Each structure stands twice: as C-alpha cells, then as structure tokens.
Amino acid sequence: MVTEYGQGYGLHSTPPGHPGRTGERRHRVPAALRAPVEGRVWRELTYVLLSLPISILLFTYAVTMVSLGAGLLVTFLGVPVLAAGLAGCRGFGALERVRARGLLGLDVAEPEPLRMKRRGFMAWMGAVLKSGASWRALLYAVLHMPWAVFAFSVAVTVWSVGWSLLTYPLWFWVLPMYAGQDGIQLYGDGQHQIYLDNPFEITVTALIGLLFTLATPWIVRALTMVDRVLVHGLLGPSRLATRVVELESDRGAVVDTAAADLRRIERDLHDGAQARLVALAMDLGLAKEKLREDPQAAAHMVDEAHGEVKTALRELRDLARGIHPAVLTDRGLDAALSSVASRCTVPVQVEVDLTERPASAIEGIAYFTVSELLQNISKHARATRATVEVWRTENRLMVQVEDNGVGGADVSGGSGLAGLAERLDAVDGILVVDSPAGGPTRVTAELPWRVERIVTG
Template sequence: MIRERMRRAKAWIDAQVRPEGEAADLWALLLAALRATGYGIVGAGFAFLALYTIPLLLLTTVLAFLGIGRFLIRPMARWVRTVAGLERARLRRLGHEVKTPYLGPYIDTPRTFRELRADPSVRRDLTWLAIHGTWGLILGALLLQMPFTAVHDVTYPLWWVFAPDSEQNILNGLVSADTATAALLGCATGVAVFALWILYGTKILDLQARPGVAFLGPDPGMDLSEKVARLTATRAAALDAHAVELRRIERALHDGAQNRIVGVNVLIGAARREIERDPKRADQILERAQDTVEGALAELRAVVRSILPPVLEDRGLAGALSALASDCAVPCTLEVDVEGRCPASVEATAYFVVAESLTNVAKHSRASSASVEVRRKGNTLTVTVSDDGRGGADAAGGSGLAGIARRVEALDGTVAVQSPAGGPTEIRVELPCGS
C-alpha cells in the first residue's frame, strides 16, 4: 500500500515538473536553431565568394592557356586557399576537426599548371568551391528564409487585407492567399515552418558543412608510400635540426665561454707572477680575471637558455611567451588558451617559433604591431604569429622561417606561411601534443 502511494506521488510530481522540462527543451531547440541560422548565413556569405570565384577561375584558366595570364595562377590559387581557409575556420567553430591539407611539398601555392596538377589539395579545394558555391548557398538561403517565412505567415491573418494584391501570398510567395480562409491557412503554414526550423535547422547546417568536412582536410586516400616518405623526411629533419643545434652549441661554447676561460687562466698566471713584485698590479689582473669569469658565466647561461629556457619550467608556456611579447621591439598582443602543460619538447618548440618569429618581425617586417595567439584544442597546439608589416617573407630566402620549419617538422608538425607582398604576414604552426 505504501509503495503504491509512493508510486502515485512520484507520478504526480513528474507530471508537475514535466512542463518545465519541455519548456527548457523547446528553449534549447530554439537557441540551437538560431545558432544554426547564424552560422548558415556566414556559410552563405562564403558561398557567395565561392560562386563569384568560379567565373574568375575560368577566365584565369583561359588566359593562362593563351599564355597571357600565367602570372594570375598563383594569385588565384592563393585566393582559393583564402576562401577555403575561411570555411575551415567556420567548421572549426562548429566543432569539426578540419586540418590544413597544405603540407610538405604542397605548403606553397602552385605557380604553374604542372604544380596545380601535382597538388591534390587544389583538386579538393576546387571541388568544394563548386559544391559550396551552389548547394551551400541554397541551404544558407533556406536557413535565412525559414524564420522570416514563419513570422510572415503566422501574422498574415492580421494584415493581409491591407497588403497590395502582389503581396497577398504565403510560403514566401509560393501560394497565393487573397481570401480570409487562405489567410488563416497562412497561420497554419507559419507554425509548420517554425516547427521545421527549430527541429531541422541544425540538420540543414550539417548538410551545408558536409562538403567542407569532406574536401577541405588532407586527402584521406594519400598513398602509403607518400606517408612513409613524409615520415622519413620529418625524421631526417629531426636529425638535421639536432645536428644544427649541436653545432650552434659547440660554436657558442668554443668561441665564447671557452675563450673567456682560457683568458682567465692566462690572467691568473700573470697575477701569480706579479704577487711578489707588484701586489697592486696583481690585484688589477685578478679583477680583470673576475670580470672575465662573470662574462663566461653569462654566456653559459645564455647557451643553457637557448637549449631549454628555464622560464618555461618556472612560469609555463604562457609566462614565457608573455616575457617574449613584452620584450619585442614592436608592440605585441598575446592571447594564450592552453589548459595544463604540454610536453616539454612541444613547449620548447612553440617558444622557439614565437621567439624567432618576433625577431623576424622586429628586424625585417617594418610592422607597427604584431600579435601572438596560442591555443590548444584536443591534442593539437596551434601557434599563430601575425604582423601588419610589408610581407614577402620566404623560407627559401634564408630567413628564420627555414629554422622554424625544421624545428616543427621534427615533431611531425605543420607550418603555413601567408605573406603576400605588401603584407600582412601570418605564420601558423600546428604541433601534436600527444594524449
């Protein structure tokens, strides 16, 4: 008997609470539909860019075949990568893991038809461009129209008699409604469209995003031999980077601290000879020896910091990068969103990337401002350094970008450099952090 009463009491409580739960679910659906509509409109904007890019690509192709427009191949390839990059950023905001396909030999934009044919990322970008410029635009327009159509049709019975004959319609002009009965039907269609919007808005957004997820990442059908070649190249890069680092440390010790210590040895020998003959002179020599020892210690500390900066251990990646940004000769903003600690090798590489990039900014870019953004999402640490300088950065020109690439490739990371003539410059590095 007691159990039966408890069951009835529980059923009554559930019946009282359920309306609030349903209201909360409806509110969550409404917010999800609004979010989907917002991202769908952004996707429609990118679809407009893709749609208007298609005739430009056709014109560039014709001019290049005629031999008078070959210089347009690289700018158009960069533009396609820019539009695709905007869509990748949107997809990442939606929670999709879309990695850059511009890796290894394809990190630079193609310059000729031969390079275009050899680059698999070009074919995938162009496929996405054609699909998103049509299908994505239609879905974005549908997401935008649904809430407006719902509001229009629900309120239509209140004002249809005042509307001109050309405006007396429902379902976005698909159905004529010039009678009271048809106006009441508009209210029903508005409710139906609203229900479809809140229930299927996120599904429509997912359909709009599918081509980008499928085509804007690395080619899943990459040949195994190419993967092995890339792995071999990264391991060779790791060994080269290790050898270069050892040579740098050897030079720093041989030309700096070692010479100073030899000088100290000579000075101490001279001081011993002068102790009995001229103690004052011996004291001066010992003072010079002390100064030389202090210089040698300073150089040794600098070498140690270049191997693994102690500030990383003491203050973490955020603190170490904050010190770099504050010491930069160009005004620099810093944003770090990294929870916990990354592996020591990853933090050291990220620190080196930022340090070398800011050094290049100060020396070569003629920039008035720079920014550093470091984020960790999942098992990937992304470092982005940008400036508003003159651009034209090229790893083949012997700049510090080559050293950055070697360091990053040694950890199986990727480097993407965008630095058109006239600027701005952006260096984006992705480093795997492990689990």
Template structure:
C-alpha cells in the first residue's frame, strides 16, 4: 500500500483559460466558501484551545482538550472531502486515533490524544485559515465583477495555494503514518491468530490427552480394587492402561510438535522441513540454503507456513510430487512451495491461504499465490530476516 498526497494525472484540473469552464466555477465556489468555513474553524480552534488549556488544572481540562483535537480531525476530514470534490486533490485518510487506545485505559488514551500529530495539524490548519479565507473571499468576489476576463487565472493561482495547504497539513504525515496504520491493522490479525491457536490447543488437550488420562486414572483405580480379589483381571487392566499411556504420550508429542517442534529448536529449518516432507503423502524435495539461522519467531513462522502448505498439497492438490526451497536474499527470507497438482487454488478457496497471507502480513511479510487451472501451483512467501539473538549471521 502506497500513499501519495499528489493529485493523479487524470484528476488534475485542466489548464486555466479565459472562458469559465466547470473547473473554474468549482474553484471560484471553493474560494467563496473559504470565508464561512474559515470563520467556523477559527472559532472552534480558539474556543477549544482556550477552554481546554484554561481548565487543564481541573479534572476535565485535558480530556476536553483531547476531545477538541478529535473534533479537529473531523474538520480535517471535511476539508479533505471539500478539496477532493472541488479542487481534485485526493488525500489519503490518516490512521484512526481511537483504534487500539481506548482498551488500554484512560491515561493511555489521554496521553496518546495529547500527542496526536494529526489532530494538532488539523487544528493548526483551522487556525491559520482565517486571514487566508478573508483574502480569497474578497479577491474572488471583487474579481467576479471587476476582473472577469482574468478571473480563471486568479482562481487557479489562489486555489493552488489552497491545494498546497491541504497537502501540507491534512495529508498523512509521511511513511511513518502509513506504517502506523498498517501495524494497527496487523496487530488485530496477530491477536486473533494467537487466540485461535490457544483455543485449538485447549480443545486438543480437552478432547485428546486430558480425556485419555482421565480414563487411564479410572482404569488404574479399578485395577487397584481388583488387585487382591482378581489378580488376572487387574493385570489385564494394567496392561490396557499401559497401552493408554503410550497413546496419550503420542498425542502429547503431536500437540507439542504443533506448538513448536523440538527438531526445529535443536537443528533448524533444514531438518525440520525435511521432517515435514517425510510425512507428506507425495514425494517432496527440500532445498534449504541459509547462511545461518533467523530469529526464532521468523523461523517458527517459516516452519508452520511450509507445514500448512504441504498439508494442502496432501489434501487438495492431487499432485504427484512437490518441492520446497528456502533461501535468503538481502534482508528477506524467501520460501517457495511448488506442486504439479491440478491447480485452481484461490485465496478464498477454504484451504487456509488467506489466513497464511494475513499471518505473514502481520510481520511485514508477503504471500503470493500462482495456481492456474490445470496446475502447477507455486506459492512464494517472504519474511523479514532477523538475526537470532546472540548470533550475527553473515550477509549473503
């Protein structure tokens, strides 16, 4: 996603001419509307600043000032809309202030509100517009009756200054503002994913190992009661309990592998991906060329991404073979999984592709799917390379 406060070429107003066309009338109307809009914005700014600062020594002063800054955001939104319709200036909306702040508590919300750069820029815009609004209203009104032949050029010159003000003060601050908006969105994905994983672990424990261990405890209790009266029956029950213990241990191992496999921790991606490939229902070739090991979090995401993709190959692809390649390019960890199956995979096809894309996007990664009907299917994933703590990997 890219943001640019500039006006796309197809939205730029045509060159000003002596004849008054639709764009000229829009610009004149914008200039005439500057005065009432500027007066309203100036009165709002002076009132909110005066009341907020004046009452800052009381309990309600600072919250009132924050509320005023949020009102200034609304003024900025209205002015961006007016500039878009009448001047052809298309400005991206800045990130929302309320998202992610209210649930953290009152003081976090208050402090974030007082530091809100978007609100302060909108307030500054509304404050400095009064003299400009008076000037442009007067010039446009006089030109309508006195300087009619050159009115389009006057309107274009004045509205170009308006365009510059809107871009300078009401556009998202810069790349940092864009990244804040993205990270706020990605945080929700991370939280939802973590909650889903916890629910899955809880369900697997409750329905699997926990239920089996409860049955095992009951069986051993019955065997204890029969130990003196019927030793042979007690021996059979203990033998059955021994079998249940083995099954429970295997279920716990499978669950632990789903959380974080030991082979990944001990031996890295090469060995861990080879282990995944050995469990796939089709032959899989694995190629891992890495100068070292990435950070544990990145390594884990890479592992589970390949694991889920190979599960899709086993269940849905109808493939005869597959291949997994992992390598590093610059500061990116690259993953590619290919199969010679029927193709036709889609992001919304119910195979978990959309969830994988969201998980990778939450850590500044990328997910690309190429799966034409008839195959083959190629999935390419990128993750940021971060060195493992305490280990400095050489640059490739």
C-alpha cells in the first residue's frame, strides 16, 4: 500500500467488519449453511456443467484440425490447416476467458498479440504458428476435456445425491404409490430386501443428504480451482510477456521521471542562478561605467555584485547537491544520509549497516528516497523524532524511515510517495507504508542489491 503524508491525518476510519461500515452486511446464518443457496455456488456449478459440452466441442475441433494439418504437411495445405486450427483454439480461449470472468469472477488478461512484421496471409500464418499463446490454447483444449468429464461427473453426482436425499421426506411416498416398493432400496436379493421406509430411516437419510448438500459447494469450488489454474496458466499471457510489459511500463516511468528532473533543473537554473548572473553582469557593467566618474559608487556596486556571486554559487551548489551530492559519491550512504538528516527540522538518528557499497544508481535512489521522506516529516508529520535505518538482507537493500508523528495517512495515490513508488518500481523495488491513525509512521523501501560493474577495455 502506498500512502502520502499530509492527507488523511486525523481521520477516523471504521474498522473492517464493523456494523456501520458501508458495503458490508452482517449475516446471521453461518457461511457453511448459506453456501448451498448462494449465487456464487450456482455460478460455479453452472461453469462446471457447461464445461463438459464446451470441452468436448473444443477437444474435437483441436484434435481434428491438428491431425488433419499434420497429415497434410506433405502437401502445401498442411501448414494453413494447422494455422487455422491454432487460430480457432485462440478464439475458443477468448470465449473461455469471458466465461471464467462471468461465472468464476476470474479476470485473466489477454495473451500477447500476434507479432507480424508485414501484412498478408503468409505473415499471419507464420505469426500464429510462432506464437506461444496459440500452442498454449491447443494444450488447454487437450487437457481440459478429461478434467471437464471428471469434474462434471463428480459435481452432478454429489449435487444430485445431496438434494435428492435431503428432500427424501417430501417425495418418499411416490415410491410405494407409483413404483411398487416401500422406499429407497438399500439391499435386495431373492429372499431379503431392505428399504428406507420408517420415520427414523427417512430422517437419517435426510441428514445424510444435508451433509452432502453442505459439502457440495466446497467440492465444486475445489473443482473450479483447477479450472482457474488452467485458464490463468494456459489462456493468459506468459510470464515472459508479462515481464516485458512491466519493463516497458517501468521504462516509461523512468523516462518520465528523468524528463521531470530535467524540467526542474532547467526551472531552477532559469529562475535562480541564471537570473542572478544576468543581474550580476548588468551591475558590473554599470560599475565599469562609473569607475572613472565615481570610484566610491563603483566600489559599492562591485561589493554588492560580490554578494550576488556568493548567492549564485550557493544556489548552484544546492542544485548540484539535488542532482547527485558529492558526499554520496565520495563517502557513501552513511555520510550522505547523515548530511541530509542534519537539515531535517526534527532530530534524526541514522544507522547504516553496510559492509560494501551498492551500485551508484541504487545508492542514489536510496538517498533521494530518504531525502524526500525526511522532507515529508518536516512538512506534515508533526513529529518530534525520526529514525533512518539502512541494511542489507541477502540480495536486497532495505531502507526504513520511522517517525512518531500523527500518522493516519490512508490514501492510495498522490504526488509525493506515489512518485517514489514509481521510481522504486522502475528498478524492481517496493515501497510499503504503515501509518495508522495516531502514529507512528513507518515507511520501508526495498531495493535490489546490485554492485557497480567495472568495465575495462
């Protein structure tokens, strides 16, 4: 969860499960008793029942098209037939994702699209055959049919037995009246027959039916868990494709962050040091003109210009420190974080437990993360003390900033910590914020541990 200082402090939230919490409803009937009549169970049962005819149709289509295509590979027709079969499996996969989303509540993203370098039937055919999603859809068609047969048999048997036995007291009279027997026959041969026909046996039968009925939702749910795994694993995007999408998103975040930093630097230069240097040049020009006429006035103007030079140098030094502080490059995180902690408005205790330095990029992100968090503490937290801890755990660099402020931050986005989370995510990092109402606030940043690569040539 990512939260931001300055928003939500002092707000009182209703705890989960509270009767007054919006969107939650208290049930007097236990979940185990109301499960057989809940809509979710009936949707899952419907999914299992529909899986049998759909899987038979999909299996028949897939096996027929692949077998026909493989048999025709000796001719020019085999490849198009095989490509058409795989394309049809992809189409069935899309329908299966829609069915899983509607009945199981399983939202699976579409697999990676076909990558075609050029247009045309030949390019499309090659893209279908090269796509891993096409072959995963074919594998789904082959594997899902035997599982659908098993799941259908188990679900129908358990459901029908449960409800028929549970309602046995309501319809047992049908057997002696129309079937010519006293009740449900448990055993029978030429000499002995055992029927469920007395009140005690009918009651026990109904109780056994109740147990089956109560167990049916959980059995059906267990069966659909396998369907969830099949749909998610074979009809969704591959791990590699998902990782590529994440990297593309992270690259965009890095580019946006770099562009924002460049705009900030340009604005600071334009509004700060550049403006002072322009004024300094004008003052020195005026002092040059007055040097012969009024040396004292010229000396006074030069003295003022000297003060402007000092101010401009200080602003340039601060700007350079904001880009990448020299103390971080020269002495590492311990000295750099101690320096930034000394500028915080509250006392900050810094503890850095590192035996070696990480890569400069990771080190810089850790530094700026702590710097922005301490700025947030100075501006919003109303704290009296804070701590900064940095340590290494296996291949991860851990950074934790804690304060005893008012806490209570409970938002999922914003401009401050949301930007930090994006910057950390760009390097496979994580930002976790724990800020209950009344404090304390603890922000933990987790970064990958990378060492500097030395390139020799």
